Amino acid sequence: MEGTAHDYQKSSVAVSKVLGLALPEIPGWTCCGSTSAHQTDPLLALALPAKNLIAAEGKTVAVGCAACYNRLKTANHEIASDPQTRKSVAGVVGKDYDGQTKILHLLEILARDIGVHKIAQAVKNPLKGLKLVTYYGCLLSRPPEVTKFDDAENPTLMDQVLEAAGATILEWPHKTECCGAGYSITDVGIVKKLTREILVMAKAAGADCIATACPLCQLNLDLRQKDTEKAAGEEFNLPVFYFTQLLGLAFGISRKDLGLRSLVVSPAKLLADRGISV
Amino acid sequence: MTMGLAASEISGDFAAQVEAESHANMMACLQCKKCTSGCPVAAVADIKPHEMIRMVQFGQRDEVLASKMLWACTSCQTCATRCPQKVSVAALNDGLRRMSVQSKTTSKSAVPVFNSIFMKAVRKRGRMNEAGLMASFKLRTGRLFEDMGKLPMMLFKGKMPLWQPVAPGRGEREEMFERAAKAKGDKS
Secondary structure, three states: OOOOOOOHHHHHHHHHHHHHOEEEEEEEEOOHHHHHHHHOOOHHHHHHHHHHHHHHHOOOEEEOHHHHHHHHHHHHHHHOOHHHHHHHHHHOOOOOOOOOEEEEEEEHHHHHHHHHHHHHOOEEEEEEEEEEEEEEEOOOOOOOHHHHHOOOOOOOOHHHHHHHHHOEEEOOOOOOOOOOOOOOHHHHHHHHHHHHHHHHHHHHOOEEEEEHHHHHHHHHHHOHHHHHHHHHHHOOOOOEEHHHHHHHHHHOOOOHHHHHHHOOOOOOOHHHHHHHHH | OOOOOOOHHHOOOHHHHHHHHOOOOOOHHOOOOHHHHHHHHHHOOOOOOHEEEEEEEEHHHHHHHHHOOOOOOOOOOOHHOOOOOOOOHHOOOOOOOOHHHHHHHOOOOHHHHHHHHHHHHHHHHHHHHHHHHHHHHHHHHHOOOOOHHHHHHHHHHOOOOOOOOOOOOHHHHHHHHHHHHHHHHHHO
16 A cells, blocks of 8 residues: 555545544564465465464554455454464464454444544535445455455445545445456456446446545556546546545545545546535 | 266366365355356356356366466455355365466466566565566566556556565565475475
8 A cells, every 4th residue: 555555545544643543554564465375375375464463463453455454354264263274374474373363444443443423523524415336346345254344245334434424325236346456467358347337337326436445446447447438438537536535535634645646537627516625 | 168078087086186275165066156147257257157166076177277267257255255055166266276377287367477476576575566566577478568658647646656665574474485385385
């Protein structure tokens, strides 16, 4: 989240500050291995997350990236449910880990721990008149027995948070449809096909914009929107925000601190039309 | 796709090997096709999820390991979530990917190259470096000009930092990778 998704990081930190939530980083954290690890080496794919969780020293770990969230949760699940796996992972990491460290996505913290009332209280400029669809992607809620995030077919945590910010949340069936994730680089045809479905459905639902909670989903729907438009021969013009950016706008945080400039499909006209000033 | 296998041609060895590698629980499959119905890439896959299970069960090693599906599956977990029998085609595909790359009969795809570059970066730097990753990927796959038009915009928007910090503890990481490789070697 320091690279391509730096605006997600910026806006998450800014929003958390307003809500009185401190987010110190895990000392010496390393990449969790993401998709590449579980596709190539299952033991390493558990060991890399485990190493980070050990370094958290029992404190609750807050996660913004959906893939990291899924990998950390998977490590917990596999290690806690199978003593042999726990032993094998310890053999690779060089330290034992019990799989019990609590892991929460920012949405869980905002909706459940902090609560929508406190969020609503912090709202200075409600996102009145902004019609959006919430796009969760695959990895937050699936598999449900691993992430225990929310309902796997119809999650609502992001809906609750953004509703508290004053936005109009539209119903739509593609909350958790896959965007194609990492194939953005290796097989972009898949991404274009999948994101087209999502963008078409968002438009059909009447959305002004899409709210996301995953760096790769945001990238595929935003950075690649023009590519998808070209391939599909259709126009979408749908700004794709991180939910933290929308929340930040409602809190009155500046565009600069929310990294809005990083958005490829410009939200300027939409925000101006809806009277959402910054 | 192979049609009409004689019972004498079917051996359970491959299935057992795949199950040990993937822990997919594939023998519980009822062929209800719920996985394929929810799969986002089923329409473009050469072997659909429910077919993949069946072919593995029937020992169709060469076809399965050479399939394009292994490199089209996005690991979205929809199959595993919806299966009434707790079979995970996502896990199955992960296991098959590893076996496929090892067997060197893998279908043409840039994904294994990407994975190798990614894991090398994790080993050395402990962190991602998008610019370095993209540069290596382009050089190794020859896809020199794809998306290059986006580069100025990405630089301007801070989406492609040219330098990123390295995580401490390289020695530890190298040891971890060595131990994982050894564990893999011991298994096979």
